[in-house]
Amino acid sequence: MVFSDPILLGCLLTVFLPLSAFALIMIFTRDNHKLSLAISLVASTIPLIIAWTFFFKLGGRAPIIYNFDWLVSDIVKVPFGFLLDPTSLVMLVIVASISWLVQVYSIGYMAGDAEIMSQVDTLQSQSTSNPTSISQWAAVEALNGDQSPVGEMVAAFDRRRKLIVKDLNKIPGFTCPSSSAGK
Numbered sequence: 001m002v003f004s005d006p007i008l009l010g011c012l013l014t015v016f017l018p019l020s021a022f023a024l025i026m027i028f029t030r031d032n033h034k035l036s037l038a039i040s041l042v043a044s045t046i047p048l049i050i051a052w053t054f055f056f057k058l059g060g061r062a063p064i065i066y067n068f069d070w071l072v073s074d075i076v077k078v079p080f081g082f083l084l085d086p087t088s089l090v091m092l093v094i095v096a097s098i099s100w101l102v103q104v105y106s107i108g109y110m111a112g113d114a115e116i117m118s119q120v121d122t123l124q125s126q127s128t129s130n131p132t133s134i135s136q137w138a139a140v141e142a143l144n145g146d147q148s149p150v151g152e153m154v155a156a157f158d159r160r161r162k163l164i165v166k167d168l169n170k171i172p173g174f175t176c177p178s179s180s181a182g183k
């Protein structure tokens with residue numbers, strides 16, 4: 001049982017608590033800024049505490065490994081797991097600490113003059129909400145323009161795919177079935 005293993009529970013919370021908080025905020029509390037702030041701060045503080053606890057309690061021990069089958073189909077099996085060794089614990093502490101610092105910094109950063117913050121919001125929404133106009137025009141030209149190079153590109157990608165599949169199948173214990181997808 002997952003909940004009987006506190007280390008596995010900590011790993012799962014570290015990964016899925018921030019993702020769950022993001023979904024919760026985007027779906028339910030997006031317009032309630034104070035509640036959204038509280039949720040995001042809690043969702044980044046708990047993984048921070050877990051990361052530092054793991055670092056100090058597990059840092060000198062033998063690596064701990066958890067493996068799960070995440071996506072399984074007839075063609076491919078994608079594993080998911082956790083490796084708690086000294087290097088991954090350092091990385092976990094760094095990522096959790098930076099995530100938490102970003103949350104705390106953004107609280108103070110956006111607490112300013114309302115007019116300036118409105119302009120910052122406009123700038124941010126215009127720079128991240130869609131592809132730039134030049135990219136949009138390039139996409140129109142790619143769709144409406146000369147399609148003759150497409151066959152050459154497909155053949156080149158197919159050669160690369162076959163080479164990668166062949167080399168992956170040379171790895172002992174690794175199987176990568178060839179697929180006709182995309183042809």
